[in-house]
Amino acid sequence: MSGEKIVVIEDEPDILEVLSFNLRREGFDVVSASSGGVGLETVTRESPDLVLLDLLLPGVDGLDVCRRLRSQPETARIPVIMVTAKSEESDVVLGLGVGADDYIQKPFSPRELVARVKAVLRRAHGNDNGADPPQRVVRGPLVIEPARHRVQIDGERTELTPTEFRLLHFMAMHPGRVFTRDQLINQAIGEQAVVIDRNIDVHIRSLRKKLGCHRALIETVRGVGYAFQDEETA
Numbered sequence: 609m610s611g612e613k614i615v616v617i618e619d620e621p622d623i624l625e626v627l628s629f630n631l632r633r634e635g636f637d638v639v640s641a642s643s644g645g646v647g648l649e650t651v652t653r654e655s656p657d658l659v660l661l662d663l664l665l666p667g668v669d670g671l672d673v674c675r676r677l678r679s680q681p682e683t684a685r686i687p688v689i690m691v692t693a694k695s696e697e698s699d700v701v702l703g704l705g706v707g708a709d710d711y712i713q714k715p716f717s718p719r720e721l722v723a724r725v726k727a728v729l730r731r732a733h734g735n736d737n738g739a740d741p742p743q744r745v746v747r748g749p750l751v752i753e754p755a756r757h758r759v760q761i762d763g764e765r766t767e768l769t770p771t772e773f774r775l776l777h778f779m780a781m782h783p784g785r786v787f788t789r790d791q792l793i794n795q796a797i798g799e800q801a802v803v804i805d806r807n808i809d810v811h812i813r814s815l816r817k818k819l820g821c822h823r824a825l826i827e828t829v830r831g832v833g834y835a836f837q838d839e840e841t842a
Contacts, residue, residue, distance in 0.1 A: 612657040612729060613637040617647030617673065618691065619665050623714065627660060627691070630718040631725065644668025648676055651683055658729055663692035663703065671706050678707035684767040685757055687732045689724060691716070704810045709771045732770040745780045747836070749822055752777050766818050775811055779826065784838030786829045808834070 614631055618624040619642045628638045639654050641647035644665040651659055659677070663670035670690060677683040690703045693714045703711050710728050712721060745752040751760040754777060759766045768776065778795055779787070787795070789808040812834055816823035825837045 611635060611637060613639065613654060614658045614660060614725070615647065615651050615654055615656040616640045616660045617642075617644065617650075617665065617670070618660070618662045619643060620662075623662075623691075626718070627721065630721055634722050634726075636725075644670065644673045647673055651677060651686065652680070655682070656686060658687045658689065658725060658732070660725070661688055661690050661708070663690055663699070671702065674703070674706045674708055678767075678769060681767060685732075685770060685773075687728045687770045689728055701807075701810050704807060705814065707769045707814075709769060728770075731774055743781065745777060747780050747783065747825065750780065750819075750825065752780055761819060761822060768815070768818065772811055772815050772818070775808075776815055779834065779836040783836045786832050786835040788833040792833065 614636050616624060616627050616631070616638060618627060618640070621642075624640055624642070628640060631638050639650060639656065641650040645667050647659075647661070647665070648668065661670050661673055665673070668676075670692065674688055674690070677686060677688065687709045688707065689710045689712060690708045691712050691714065692699070692703075709731075710724055712724050744754065749762045751758075752773075753759075754773075757770075757773060759768055759773065759776065775792065778792070792808050812826060812828075816826055819825055827835045827837055829835055
């Protein structure tokens with residue numbers, strides 16, 4: 609992973625120094641920004657492999673920064689980890705709901721920070737466990753192409769976050785099979801992800817919104833979890 613570029617958007621100088629030092633020590637190329645507005649410009653200019661984003665920023669706050677990154681095609685697929693002192697479940701859900709891929713709470717250990725960054729990058733690159741390259745999937749109106757990180761619905765391209773993409777691909781690979789939330793976290797997102805009951809629910813809600821009139825492809829199995837619709841029963 610040496611040489612991958614990370615943009616750190618953090619307004620507290622001491623925390624910015626700690627983040628930058630530990631990431632550079634691991635071989636990452638680090639570019640920093642101390643406000644939301646500058647951070648947006650920096651991400652657009654630098655096209656990093658990952659963004660570390662503070663929630664409480666002057667000017668444009670972290671949630672709005674994440675929303676804007678997800679709304680722009682050139683930045684929509686860049687993984688985002690939110691770094692913040694807020695740790696209530698509602699804050700985690702809110703961060704995930706606007707497109708963050710993971711969430712790390714201040715204060716954090718350098719080891720945890722590096723582990724989270726590497727885990728999210730592995731997931732984004734599709735080599736989380738060294739398995740064979742993920743397969744192209746066609747399910748009715750849905751076409752998933754992992755090699756291009758591309759999803760098409762009725763022939764129209766749809767932008768997904770890295771976590772949404774991985775989750776949708778995993779479920780579509782196993783139509784009709786019901787997965788619990790824990791199974792989806794471990795298999796489709798990864799053990800390093802923030803684990804709360806509503807984590808998967810937030811991602812599923814976002815996926816259904818993007819699937820539009822085909823939202824029923826993802827079924828809720830009450831009391832168990834979720835399943836991708838079996839074509840034989842559709």
